[in-house]
Amino acid sequence: MSGNILLVDDDPNVIEILSESLRSRGYDIESAADGEQALAAYDSFAPDLVVLDVVLPKKDGFQVCDEIRARDIHRDVPVIMISANSIQDSMLRGLHAGAQDYIKKPFSLKEIHAKIENHLAQAHRKKNLCEQNLMLEDQVQRGQADYMRINRELKKKVLDMRSLFGLSQDLNRLRDPEELIHVFCLTVVGQLGVSSVGLFYAFNEADDYLSYIGGSGVSETVLQSVRLSREIGLSRFLLGKQDIIKLSDEGCPDDAKREADYMIRFGFDYGYPLVVKSSLLGMVFIGAKVNCQDYASDEIDLFRSICTSAATGLENSRLYMELQSTYLSTIKVLVSTIEAKDACTRGHTDRVAEYAKMIAEAMRLSKRDIEIVSFGAALHDIGKLGVYENILNKPGELTEQEWEIVRSHPEVGANIIKNMKFLEAACDLVRxxxxxxxxxxxxDHLKGNEISLGARIVAVADSFDAMTSDRPYRRAYSLEESIVQLKKQSEKFDQNVVSYIEELVAVGKIKR
Ligand SMILES: [Fe+2]
Ligand SMILES: [Fe+2]
Known part of the structure; x- marks a missing residue:
């Protein structure tokens, strides 16, 4: 066995006998003859076990034991107390002071050896357990740090995914390219912390160059004059790569390199192609990060995903705009057909459409609702296609039967357009x-709010134009008189809508 043992006894014979026998068993021994010496030796010798007499000069064994426990709360060094006193009483006091065991004088060496070995073995096991425990704690702490790091990374990924999902939804929902570009730039700046982003695009499929359509952190006026070829140079190189490139990379062919160097002068570091169905529709350029750090690989992945969503969104928006212009031409053809029949109301539909659109804009309706109001107003009298020309152009009074036919035009109009998907939303306004x-x-004899706001707007615009136009049976009212007439007829017209048209007249937006 090995270990440091501190022997404390004021009887030199006891110390001598114990020292000799314990040294012969391989222990290192230090001794003390009173309480104070015992504590000093405890501090300098750092024993693994203390054999402590109860009766000592200066400080008795209980006090020494108390102080050992107080100064060494973590080590828990075993203390075996020795006394000639009544065993029961001393044992209780000793245990109370923190001793592990007790031996009554006179003791046999065999007994004390056995106890020392036993307590040292226990202390050794305890020490091993403590060390293992510390190691485990350390592993747990390191595991916890790993767990927290993984958790942080996961949280960031979840946030990235959420913002990407939100962006995809926005880009699918948004039809207005300006809004779409704005959302795209905000996302790139917000998610990646880029210092600058610029978007070059060809809205017209026939264009053979890409022009600047929006960005952030760039000099817009200069970029607006920049044209990038769509077929050669950087475009062709990026289309071939289908991935992000560093503009300063030497691997570009000469024509691409010239354009890349040109873009570097605007503060851009990277370029990315916007590709839909193998065709290059645009390019995105980004500058360095605001914090000057390099882009991490997950940030580049996120950038690719944002650009892919933007490419799809922009293509949808372009197709939507093409469709819109087809709708508008269809509407124009339909409207010219009505006006060809009704000489008296030439220009009426155009004006009603214009007034209704102005009112809807002044009321700050959504872009989609303004569009519906414009379509509805442009088509409001389409049902007159089903009214005989001789009735529409009859110079005299109409008979009740003829009136019946004229009054059917909203219903006839709604029936004409109800099967045209793109005019579906305007159907209610026509009817x-x-x-x-x-x-x-x-x-349908609808009342108050049963009539949609769009239909109420068209009704006001329609009557306002009728009032301000000459009719065979009367001269046109002035703009101001017409407003007075509309205000007088509160049983017919939505006075809130009337107040908007009054304002448009007052500020001169609606003129003769
Ligand atoms: Fe009408
Ligand atoms: Fe009308």
């Missing part, structure tokens, strides 16, 4: 533009 707030309108 209800002759409804009145008091329910005395036609064809």
């Amino acid at each position: 209800h533009h002759h409804e009145r707030l008091d329910g005395k309108g036609y064809p």
Whole structure:
């Protein structure tokens, strides 16, 4: 066995006998003859076990034991107390002071050896357990740090995924390219912390060059004059790569390199192609990160995903705009057909469409609603296609039967357009533009808010134009008189809508 043992006894014979026998068993021994010496030796010798007499000069064994425990709360060095006193009493006091065991004088060496070996073995096991425990704690702490790092990375990934999902949704929802570009730039700046981003695009499929359509942190006025070829140079190189490139990379062919160097002068470091169905529609350029750090690989992945969503969104928006212009031409053809029949109301539909659109804009309706109001107003009298020309152009009074036919035009109009998917939303405005707030309108006798806001707007715009136009039976009212007439007829017209048209007249946006 080995270990440091501190022997404390004021009897030199006891010390001598114990020292000799313990040294012969391989222990290192230090001794003390009173309480104070015992504590000093404890501090300098750092024993693995203390054999401590109870009766000592200066400080007794209980006090020494107390102080050992107080100064060494973590080590828990075993203390075996020796006393000639009544064993029961001393044992209790000793245990109370923190001793592990007790031996009554006179003791046999065999007994004390056995106890020392036993306590040292226990202390050794305890020490091993403590060390293992510390190692485990350390592993747990390191594991926890790993766990927290992985957790942070996961949280960031989840946030990236969320923002990407939100962006995809936005880009699918948005039809207005300006809004779409704005959302794209905000996302790139917000998610990647880029210092600058610029988007070059060809909205017209026939264009053979890409122009600047939006960005952030760039000099817009200069970039607006930049044209990048769509077929050669950087475009062709990026289309071939289909991935992000560092503009300063030497691997570019000469024509691409010239354009890359040109873009570097605007503060861009990287370029990325916007490709849909193997065709290059645009390019995105980004500068360095605001914090000057390199882009991490997951940030580049995120950038690729954002650009892919943007490419799809922009292509949808372009197709949507093409479709819009087809709709508008269709509407124009339909409107010219009505006006060809009704000489008296030439220009009426165009003006009603314009007034209704102005009111809808002044009321700050959504872009989509303004579009619906414009379509609805442009088509409001389309049902007159089903009214005989001789009735529409009859110079005299109409008979009740003829009136019946004229009054059918909203319903006929709604039936004409109801099967055209792109005009579906305008159908309600066509059908209800002759409804009145008091329910005395036609064809459905709707009242108040039962009539959609769009239909109420078209009704006001329609009557306003009728009032401000000459008719065979009367001269046109002035703009101001017409407003007075609309205000007088609160049983017919939505006065909130009237107040908007009054304002448009007052500020001169609607003129003769
Ligand atoms: Fe009408
Ligand atoms: Fe009309």
